[in-house]
Amino acid sequence: MKQSTYHELNPLVRLKELELLAPELMARMIKAEDMTEIEALFRGTIYGEYLSDNFYESFEAALGTAQNNLLAELVKIIPDPNVIWIYTMRFTFHNLKALIKADLLNQDFDDLYIYDGFYSLDQIKTAIRTGQASGLPDILLESIQEVREHFEESNSLQGIDIILDRKYLYCQRKIADSINEPELTKEVISFIDFTNILMVARGIKQKRSRNFMSTALSSHGSIPKEELLDCVEVDMEMLTSYLKTTAYSEVIEPIIKDNTIDLSQLERLCDNYLTSFYETAQTQAFGPLPVLALLNAKSIENKNLRLIITGKRIGLTEDQIRERMRETYVT
Numbered sequence: 001m002k003q004s005t006y007h008e009l010n011p012l013v014r015l016k017e018l019e020l021l022a023p024e025l026m027a028r029m030i031k032a033e034d035m036t037e038i039e040a041l042f043r044g045t046i047y048g049e050y051l052s053d054n055f056y057e058s059f060e061a062a063l064g065t066a067q068n069n070l071l072a073e074l075v076k077i078i079p080d081p082n083v084i085w086i087y088t089m090r091f092t093f094h095n096l097k098a099l100i101k102a103d104l105l106n107q108d109f110d111d112l113y114i115y116d117g118f119y120s121l122d123q124i125k126t127a128i129r130t131g132q133a134s135g136l137p138d139i140l141l142e143s144i145q146e147v148r149e150h151f152e153e154s155n156s157l158q159g160i161d162i163i164l165d166r167k168y169l170y171c172q173r174k175i176a177d178s179i180n181e182p183e184l185t186k187e188v189i190s191f192i193d194f195t196n197i198l199m200v201a202r203g204i205k206q207k208r209s210r211n212f213m214s215t216a217l218s219s220h221g222s223i224p225k226e227e228l229l230d231c232v233e234v235d236m237e238m239l240t241s242y243l244k245t246t247a248y249s250e251v252i253e254p255i256i257k258d259n260t261i262d263l264s265q266l267e268r269l270c271d272n273y274l275t276s277f278y279e280t281a282q283t284q285a286f287g288p289l290p291v292l293a294l295l296n297a298k299s300i301e302n303k304n305l306r307l308i309i310t311g312k313r314i315g316l317t318e319d320q321i322r323e324r325m326r327e328t329y330v331t
Helices: 006-017 023-031 035-043 055-077 081-105 121-130 138-154 158-179 182-205 210-216 225-232 236-243 249-255 263-283 289-314 318-322
Strands: none
Touching (some): 006 055, 023 035, 023 289, 035 055, 035 289, 055 081, 055 289, 081 121, 081 138, 081 158, 081 289, 121 138, 138 158, 158 182, 158 210, 182 210, 182 225, 182 289, 210 225, 225 236, 236 249, 249 263
């Protein structure tokens, strides 16, 4: 198919936005009396056609199938494929983690593969097995090689996650810079900052060493890595005090209590903050922001649906579900 320009692509994006579930429907699901009522509401959405008879066992697959179909459609017509990959890269690196471990342990983790729109299961397995694969970017081949060398020296599976998480953030920044969309670059930098903050907070709670955290943190955010590492060597109170001096002071403030960070709310707060970057996409007819805003909105929608369905099943109250919900931008 001939590649379209963003001017041609974005009207399609607007149509896809109309498929996003209305807040009123989400509210009805939260208030539902039982799973039967939730299932009836869910089956009436665009995800319903992908369900099997067993609702709870198939709703995850339905969300995944809908996402895969959307990605496949967008990849065919996006002017710059990197715009899609910066979103689906999280799946690419997830696949690397799972399939490298499968290879090293001589096990089959094929069912953990997530479609990213670009790199097939066979491509990644070939790259892991041989060190090369047609169509894979050098950064992925380099990541595989670094992991193999690390494992040969240390025999540590934990190091695989650390290396690939760091490579993922590096690749996010590199691709964002190449796309050269200021708001996107800001979003990626903020994502790296929040990821670093979360890792440091967890590292302090787990009493990780400075050397360990130095290997885990990314240097590609706006918060200096060395300043975060200084907090690791002290305590959570120093981290919270330091964060109040950064550009994220007002954002972080609501989840700081008694000089500690509510980690259960940090990921939710990060999602909400990053979603705010896409609000400008509503007025853009050109550029990559609208398609990224759509993908972000679908991701948030999926998280909220999982929360509602799983929360209802395990007995969370309406208030408990609402306080965990991610914010969505209004189309």
